[in-house]
Amino acid sequence: MMFLIATIALFVGMCLVLARLYAGPSLYDRVLAANAFGTFTVMFIGVLGFLMERPEFLDIALLYALINFVGTIAVLKYFRYRAIGDTSPTPEGEPTSVGKLNDRGVRS
Amino acid sequence: MDVLINLVLFAMMVATALAILRMRRLFAVVMLAGVFSLLSALLFVTLDAVDVAFTEAAVGAGISTVLMLGTMALTSREEKMPRKFSPLPLLVVCITGAVLIYGTLDMPSFGSAQSPAQTHVAAQYLERTPKDTGVPNVVTAILASYRGYDTFGETVVVFTAAVGVLILIGGFARRRDPEEGDAD
Known part of the structure; x- marks a missing residue:
């Protein structure tokens, strides 16, 4: 019963995060919403494991937490440098001044 | 209760897919595609296919997001509006969907003990x-x-x-x- 209520609460939270993801005016809202949804995935898998009486799902939930973390780092790196692979400084200046985005997603 | 969880997850997936269709900013589309992939991973977990779910999350939400962002860094960040409505892609999508649904008609029902996967x-x-x-x-x-x-x-x-x-x-x-x- 307790896990059922937790599942319902998680679904409500997911719906709120998805609403922010669809509506979110700025890109940062969307990054944060995607990251929060990943966290909800982790929690949902954990709760589902106890709900289905298979608590070993908890290990898998930990792996999802790792993926979520690395994915968010990659997205934020794209924000900062506007490239994923090579971020060494360009000859004419620092890469930080080249690729900065303002919150509308346009390079300043 | 499994059915209920599946229904909620499917509803979220449909909503995400519709939002992807309406979005023109490609960065938001990439974020939504990652969330879509996480949702399908959750569906796989409820179907007890944990390893498939993990592959889906790692490839769909992890690597694909990074690769699409890398592509965006090399190309454009906005989707171009099509000049006029072209019926051919819609037709191709509808026919493919119909063929896929037709293909599932022959399959054994979900969880059936008589399916070839169980008896072989x-x-x-x-x-x-x-x-x-x-x-x-x-x-x-x-x-x-x-x-x-x-x-x-x-x-x-x-x-x-x-x-x-x-x-x-x-x-x-x-x-x-x-x-x-x-x-x-």
């Missing part, structure tokens, strides 16, 4: 695996023991592909550096 060699593997290998998880035992060389070959292929993609992306970024200021 699966029972033998379930019986023999603990004796033969001593690995508690049967899927892992089949992948890493019975088909060890096969899995090794697949790993080599995936590794080679990853190295190739890294070389391609890195090479392009360095070549574009001089005109970085006025690109876009």
Whole structure:
């Protein structure tokens, strides 16, 4: 019963995060919403494991937490440098001044 | 209750797909595609296919997001509006969907004990695996023991592909550096 209520609460939270993801005016809202949804995935898998009486799902939930973390780092790196692979400084200046985005997603 | 959880997850997936359709900013589309992939991973978990779910999350939400962002860094950040409505893509999508649904009609019903997956060699593997290998998880035992060389070959292929993609992306970024200021 307790896990059922937790599942319902998680679904409500997911719906709120998805609403922010669809509506979110700025890109940062969307990054944060995607990251929060990943966290909800982790929690949902954990709760589902106890709900289905298979608590070993908890290990898998930990792996999802790792993926979520690395994915968010990659997205934020794209924000900062506007490239994923090579971020060494360009000859004419620092890469930080080249690729900065303002919150509308346009390079300043 | 399983059905209820599946229904909620499917509803969220449909809503996400519709939002992807309406979105023009490609960055938001990439974020939504990652969330879509996480939702389908959750569906796989509720179907008890945990390993498939993990592959879906790692490839769909992890690597695909990074690769699409890398592509966006090299190309454009906005989707171009189509000038006029073209019926051909819609037709292709509808026909493909119809064929896929037609293909599921022949399949055994979900969880059926009479399906070929249950009656063929699966029972033998379930019986023999603990004796033969001593690995508690049967899927892992089949992948890493019975088909060890096969899995090794697949790993080599995936590794080679990853190295190739890294070389391609890195090479392009360095070549574009001089005109970085006025690109876009």
